[in-house]
Amino acid sequence: MFYIIGSGHAGVSAAVALINRGMKVTMLDVGFELEKDKTELLTKINSLDKDDWDDEIIKKLKGNMDVHSQGVKVKNIYGSDYPYRGIKRYQPVKQNKSSMVRSLAKGGLSNVWGASILPYQSRDINDWPIGIKELELHYRAVLSFMPISGFEDDLASEYPLYSSVDSFQISRQISNFMGDMLLNKDLLKGQGFSFGHSRLAVNFKSMNRKRGCNYCGLCLYGCPYGLIYSSCQTLDWLMDNPKFKYISGVLVKRLTEKNDEVEITATDLNRNKNKIFKCSRVLLGAGTVSSTRILLESMDAYNRPVYFKHSDHFQIPLLRYDKIDNVMTERIHTLTQMFIELYDKRISENTIHMQCYSYNDLYLNVLNKMFGPLTKIFDKNIENFLGKLLIIKGYLHSDISSEIVGYLEPGSNGSFVLQGKPNHIASTALKKIKSKFSRNKKYFQAIPSPVFTKLSQPGIGNHSGSTFPMRKNPSEFESDLYGRPYGFKNVHLIDSTVFPSIPATTISLSIMANAHRIASHI
Numbered sequence: 001m002f003y004i005i006g007s008g009h010a011g012v013s014a015a016v017a018l019i020n021r022g023m024k025v026t027m028l029d030v031g032f033e034l035e036k037d038k039t040e041l042l043t044k045i046n047s048l049d050k051d052d053w054d055d056e057i058i059k060k061l062k063g064n065m066d067v068h069s070q071g072v073k074v075k076n077i078y079g080s081d082y083p084y085r086g087i088k089r090y091q092p093v094k095q096n097k098s099s100m101v102r103s104l105a106k107g108g109l110s111n112v113w114g115a116s117i118l119p120y121q122s123r124d125i126n127d128w129p130i131g132i133k134e135l136e137l138h139y140r141a142v143l144s145f146m147p148i149s150g151f152e153d154d155l156a157s158e159y160p161l162y163s164s165v166d167s168f169q170i171s172r173q174i175s176n177f178m179g180d181m182l183l184n185k186d187l188l189k190g191q192g193f194s195f196g197h198s199r200l201a202v203n204f205k206s207m208n209r210k211r212g213c214n215y216c217g218l219c220l221y222g223c224p225y226g227l228i229y230s231s232c233q234t235l236d237w238l239m240d241n242p243k244f245k246y247i248s249g250v251l252v253k254r255l256t257e258k259n260d261e262v263e264i265t266a267t268d269l270n271r272n273k274n275k276i277f278k279c280s281r282v283l284l285g286a287g288t289v290s291s292t293r294i295l296l297e298s299m300d301a302y303n304r305p306v307y308f309k310h311s312d313h314f315q316i317p318l319l320r321y322d323k324i325d326n327v328m329t330e331r332i333h334t335l336t337q338m339f340i341e342l343y344d345k346r347i348s349e350n351t352i353h354m355q356c357y358s359y360n361d362l363y364l365n366v367l368n369k370m371f372g373p374l375t376k377i378f379d380k381n382i383e384n385f386l387g388k389l390l391i392i393k394g395y396l397h398s399d400i401s402s403e404i405v406g407y408l409e410p411g412s413n414g415s416f417v418l419q420g421k422p423n424h425i426a427s428t429a430l431k432k433i434k435s436k437f438s439r440n441k442k443y444f445q446a447i448p449s450p451v452f453t454k455l456s457q458p459g460i461g462n463h464s465g466s467t468f469p470m471r472k473n474p475s476e477f478e479s480d481l482y483g484r485p486y487g488f489k490n491v492h493l494i495d496s497t498v499f500p501s502i503p504a505t506t507i508s509l510s511i512m513a514n515a516h517r518i519a520s521h522i
Contacts, residue, residue: 003028003264003279005252005294008108010285010495012234013142013512015244017519024243027235028266028277030104031248032085038078046224050216050331053224062221065362074101075112078222083111090251090269091290092413097420098404100308100459102289106248107232109287109462110508115201115228116336116355117148117509118159124350124397124503129472129481130517136162138513138520145237146229146512147203154185155196155339159505168204169215170197171332172324173358177390177446178338184443191440192344198336198355201229201508215331220360228335250275253412255282255298255491262490281522283483285494285515292467292497293408293416295485302410306467306477308418311502312401312426313461316354316392316434317449323387327359334360340392341505347432350397353504357391390446394433395463398502400425402458406467420458430455463507465496483518494518 002018004011007029018025041060045053063079077083083105087093091102103109119139122132143163150165170178181188181195188195204227206212211225218224226233238244249270256263264277284291292306336355343351363386403421408414430453437448468479474486483493494515496507503510 001026001279002281002283003262003277004283004285004494005029005264006108006284006286006290006495007031007106007235007246008103008110008231008285008287008495009508009512010515011108011283012231012238013515014283014285014494014519015238016145016234017141017516019238019241019243021520022243025238026245026247026277026279027238028250028252028264029106029246029248030086030090030251030269031106031246032082032104033106034078034080034082038080042078042224046211046226049211050214058218061224062218065221065365075220077112083109090413091293092415093289093418094415095418095420095459097422097457098418098459099420099457100289100404100418100464101462102287104251104290107230107235110229110231113462113508114335114355116339116506117146117199117201118339118353118505119162119513120503120505120510121158121351124505125501128500129470134517135510135513136160138516139509141516141520142509142512145234146201148199149202149204150199151197153196154194155341158194158341161199165199166203166205168200168202168213168333170337171327171330171358173320173327173387173390174337174356176322176324177320177356177444180445181443188440188443191436192342193340193440194343195338195340198339200335202333202335203227203229204333213333215333217332217334217360219334220362252286252294253297255284255294255488257489257491260490281490281492283492283494283515283519288465288467288495288497289406289416289418291493291495292406295468295493295497296408298491299487301408302414303407305405305407308404308406308464309398309466309499309502310401310404310458311398311461311463311504311507312396312423312458313456313463314394314396314430314433314454315456316394316437316453317451318390318392318437318444318446319449320388320390320446322445323384325387327387328361328364328383330359332358334358336393342433342436344436347429347436348397348400350399351504352394352396352429352433353506354392354394357393359386359389363389363391395461395504396426396429397504398466400429401502402426404458404464418459422458427455463502463504465499465502465507468493468497469500470498471500482522492518492522
């Protein structure tokens with residue numbers, strides 16, 4: 001019997017691989033879910049078209065989203081913070097200069113991710129003991145059960161699609177921006193830029209009697225039709241299989257190997273008492289912070305430092321020369337619509353990944369928060385400004401990014417202490433990236449904003465891991481090619497905890513592919 005801990009991207013991907021091999025699988029999860037009243041509100045609108053929605057219901061589903069000039073402080077879903085429920089109580093942390101997010105929800109952080117998917121490139125994982133060839137089969141396998149929407153464009157030569165794709169409608173802002181870049185494609189390529197449409201784990205088209213995207217602009221608050229992929233969708237499919245069992249309300253604390261058996265010590269949260277599970281193998285995919293915590297607890301490795309590598313996140317607002325009218329009333333999706341990749345060895349030996357966003361109403365919320373009643377006075381100017389504004393959200397490779405040092409305090413519910421260590425190289429890289437946009441402004445028909453360009457605090461962006469990196473010959477605080485931590489025989493880490501480094505391109509697809517790879521071979 002195989003036990004999987006965690007129901008996020010890694011957990012469901014490993015479960016699919018094991019079920020397809022005919023194995024019996026039990027998944028343990030805390031599994032907090034969306035509140036009943038929010039679920040009832042969704043039920044009232046998800047069978048209706050946008051024009052027939054109740055404005056009061058939409059207001060409730062958009063509530064509790066706190067924004068500032070750098071973005072959303074905590075991304076809620078359907079007006080709820082349930083993805084983060086119970087964390088402070090059950091897995092306390094003390095963070096300094098660090099903003100690492102954890103989840104005990106059913107589906108984990110897949111409930112609130114941005115749905116961007118892109119595979120890794122060979123040059124960005126050349127320090128890994130496995131290569132792209134070992135991941136390609138599993139990229140394809142993951143994309144057989146997770147939707148992918150996008151376009152067959154120039155990015156496909158560098159980043160294969162590994163699946164057929166459905167297209168989506170892009171905003172007029174992005175269409176015009178991409179059009180200007182295409183006119184100067186060769187010149188931009190000479191500067192290290194490549195670009196194309198985004199790839200998203202979203203079902204934009206109607207299928208199985210389910211409505212398709214109506215471009216309502218609510219993506220960042222939660223899709224009313226549930227079209228953005230979450231691992232809960234795969235979990236629903238798994239639960240129809242008699243070989244799969246899902247047990248919620250279980251908080252795993254420690255793993256102990258005894259002969260050829262693994263003993264899982266957990267807390268039954270429904271009954272508030274300890275519970276023991278026994279199995280032949282455990283696949284641990286609770287998210288990098290939670291997985292690291294469970295493993296340190298299992299090793300009695302208290303007050304021992306571990307080192308999280310991180311892909312630093314940055315923001316660059318771009319102001320286009322030409323404005324697009326009526327952006328606030330255009331029917332669009334508000335996830336990223338365009339990817340820009342930059343490879344310039346003078347900035348980084350690895351790819352710099354950027355995602356381009358056009359208008360969404362959170363921008364207006366930020367301006368209202370900044371200027372208050374004055375916002376209405378400058379109504380027309382603000383509309384013109386928003387018609388020119390694009391936001392670049394970017395990531396750096398972990399080689400030039402910050403680090404987060406952590407250690408687990410002793411005790412049955414000791415805090416995980418996390419200390420961010422910013423890297424000055426990342427700040428220098430961001431200045432060079434902004435300068436590169438400025439020097440090529442005539443090709444972009446846009447200039448980077450003199451304000452609000454900023455490097456985020458370590459941990460923001462959720463592209464972290466590497467506390468037990470894979471090695472061909474692992475030693476303490478390392479794991480083998482199949483995620484087995486040094487000293488363990490039947491425990492396998494399957495999330496980004498085992499990544500030797502964190503490339504800049506999107507992390508979730510590669511977490512899923514590697515989890516599928518491990519589960520396919522053990």
